[in-house]
Structure formats: structure tokens, C-alpha cells
């Protein structure tokens with residue numbers, strides 16, 4: 001939802017004359033979008049990568065480690081972010097939104113893109129963070145899921161690409177301190193949004209997923225009981241770019257001795273309209289349990305589950321390793337979570353193996369939330385043909401030619417087509433790039449489409 005201020009500013013968007021040309025437009029700058037863009041660019045195609053947030057990197061950058069290898073997630077994604085930024089065949093537009101896609105014919109897409117104003121001149125900004133230091137407005141930091149604050153003038157994180165400040169105009173009080181302090185004179189409150197028209201022969205949609213909003217499961221108390229957090233918040237507490245130096249519970253900053261995980265929150269649950277398994281929650285919870293035992297060796301970790309889905313290569317061994325490390329697994333559906341006066345949290349659950357209703361007390365409870373589609377904005381922008389989605393809203397792809405949507409020339413990869421883990425996402429992105437490249441080559445042979453010159457797009 002945009003605030004009135006944003007809406008008023010965006011209504012004044014000015015069209016930029018002319019039409020920019022690219023071989024392909026990739027929508028979404030997470031790990032799938034970066035992989036697809038790099039693969040296409042390496043094959044010599046000119047790519048425009050469009051990301052709605054102020055930086056690329058997506059959710060993978062925010063994770064601690066990947067399962068089952070326990071490789072550092074940001075160590076995998078950071079080099080890709082840098083490679084995207086510096087590849088001569090990729091033009092990167094962050095803080096930009098697709099507002100319309102017109103299908104003009106075979107291999108002929110006209111895409112309208114809104115470039116939102118950062119209120120910071122990207123050419124001049126050096127990423128020094130002085131504006132952030134002097135800004136008096138403190139807000140919850142989205143990239144840390146509210147565990148710490150950010151300013152109204154901010155850089156999303158230290159290795160953001162591009163590492164340029166952005167002003168949250170909806171919360172700015174226009175005190176002018178950032179403007180006076182900026183050594184580069186980069187603050188520009190006169191910036192206006194601009195609308196660009198782009199012609200492309202193919203599109204790859206890699207819009208990823210959104211997390212199930214845990215507050216919808218009211219009986220679990222998320223948002224009301226301070227020491228009930230989501231698994232994504234725990235990822236931030238465990239990651240190398242973590243907000244604190246340890247795992248601390250929110251209410252009093254204490255290191256928790258006992259942590260409970262509730263699996264399948266918003267997945268395999270018809271009461272919230274999502275009967276599907278989210279594929280990753282079991283394994284990321286097991287991974288986090290292992291990392292917690294490393295960070296807090298004296299802590300107890302209990303995982304409450306319906307059944308563990310350890311289906312991938314090395315997953316079963318990873319699960320068995322967690323058991324051997326002392327992680328306790330309790331088969332049972334959690335019915336209710338209550339906050340206690342001492343800050344602890346009580347779980348009421350059915351122990352399926354014993355056939356009894358029981359309760360347990362933990363210092364901290366983590367809700368392992370599921371994955372939902374995040375394609376709505378893109379689907380409604382497509383005119384000329386309707387992009388097919390499944391019953392939950394994920395983009396439908398042809399099972400015999402995965403990554404091919406029902407519209408010729410439009411491909412999709414990663415969690416845009418359904419929940420999946422990081423290796424499968426990267427594989428699918430590479431497959432989408434290969435199919436897209438074959439399509440572009442066939443178009444060239446058919447229509448003698450020339451190799452496009454890199455258009456004048458700002459980074």
C-alpha cells in the first residue's frame with residue numbers, strides 16, 4: 001500500500017521520450033533473477049534487470065547459511081550481486097516497477113517501467129552513510145524484519161547493490177539535516193519519478209515469494225507475544241550480517257536457553273487457504289536448530305512437526321545429524337501459544353505419539369512460516385494474453401518444458417512458479433536463461449532480429 005505522499009509523487013511521473021531496446025527483461029533481482037541475467041549476459045544477450053527494491057539480492061542475501069551444506073548464503077549471493085552490477089551486457093534498474101506489459105506480437109513486448117525517485121542523485125552519492133547518521137527519524141528496518149531500526153535516509157545494508165542512499169519520503173520530516181550534511185551534495189528533494197518504455201524480445205519473471213503473514217494464525221500470538229518470532233527473524237539473528245552479536249530474545253535481550261520451533265505455519269493448512277507444503281520449512285528449521293546449538297551450546301531446541309519432509313540430496317542425513325546433536329523432535333500439532341508474565345512462552349500441543357494434549361514452556365518460540373506467491377502485481381500488468389497461474393497464484397509452467405509459461409516468449413523461474421529451495425531455484429533460473437537464449441536465437445533466425453545495442457539506461 002502506498003501512502004498519500006508516495007501516491008501524490010508517483011502521480012506526477014513524467015514519461016521519458018523514446019523506446020529503449022533489450023533482448024530480454026528480467027523481472028526481480030533475487031538469486032533467480034541474478035542467475036538468469038548473468039547467464040543470458042554471458043551468452044551475449046543484452047539484459048535489463050528490473051528490481052522494485054532499492055537493492056538487488058532478494059531474500060537469499062538475508063539468510064544465515066544454506067542447507068544441507070551450511071555454506072554462507074551471503075557469500076554465495078554477494079559475488080553474484082557484484083557481477084550483475086559490473087557486467088557490460090546487463091543494465092540494472094533498482095527501485096523500479098513494471099506498470100504495463102503489452103504483447104505486440106511474437107517476440108515483441110513493450111514494457112512500461114516506473115523509476116521511483118530515491119531523492120538522492122545516484123551519480124553523486126558515494127554511499128558514505130553520513131545522511132543516515134544525521135537523520136533523526138528511526139523506523140523498523142525491513143531487511144532485519146523489525147529487529148532493529150533504520151533511518152528515513154538509509155542504505156539498505158552494507159553490501160547493497162547499488163550502494164546508494166534512498167530517502168523514505170513517507171516518513172521524512174523534511175528537517176533538511178541530510179541535505180546539509182551530505183558531503184557530495186547528492187540529496188535531491190526535487191527528483192521526480194520517470195516512466196520509460198522498453199522493447200524486449202523475451203521476459204523472464206523471477207519475482208520470488210512472500211512469507212506467510214504469521215499474524216494470520218491468531219492462536220500463535222505473533223505480533224502480540226514479544227518472544228514469538230518468525231524463522232526469517234531467526235535467520236537474521238544467525239546470519240553473518242546479524243543485528244546483534246548473539247541470538248537474543250526481543251522482550252529483554254536475554255540469550256534463550258530453550259527454543260521451540262512450530263512447523264507448517266501457513267503451509268499445509270486449509271484454514272488459511274494454503275494446503276500446499278512450502279518445501280523448505282522443515283529443512284530451514286533443522287538448519288537453524290543446528291546453528292543455534294553452535295551459537296548457544298547450552299540451549300535446548302525442540303521442533304514440533306507434523307511430519308519431516310527431508311526429500312532432497314543429503315537432507316535425511318542432515319536431519320539425522322540434528323537428532324544426533326540433541327535437537328528434540330516432537331510429532332504434534334501446536335494448538336495455541338500463550339505469553340507468560342516472565343516473558344516465556346507456553347505451547348499447548350497434541351503429542352501424536354502419546355495421544356495426549358500436553359504443554360511446554362520455552363524462552364523463545366520460532367514460527368516456521370510458509371511461502372506464498374508474489375506475482376500479483378506483474379500478472380495484472382500483462383495485456384494481450386492472460387498469464388496462467390495455479391490455484392494458489394504461482395505462475396503455471398509447462399511440466400514438459402519447465403520455465404515456459406503459457407505465453408510464448410515469457411519464462412518464469414524460482415519461487416515465482418512455486419516454493420523451492422535455493423539449489424532448485426538456481427537450476428531453474430539457469431534453465432530459464434537457456435530456454436530464453438534458444439528462443440531469442442530462433443527469433444533472430446526467423447526475423448533476422450539484430451543484436452541490440454545496450455540502451456541508455458541509468459544504473
Ligand code: SF4
Nearest residue numbers: 125126128129131182
Ligand atoms: S546521499 Fe550523501 S550522505 Fe548519503 S550516503 Fe550518499 S553521499 Fe553519503
Ligand code: SF4
Nearest residue numbers: 135172173175176178
Ligand atoms: S530531511 Fe528527512 S531524510 Fe533527511 S535527515 Fe531529515 S528526516 Fe531524515
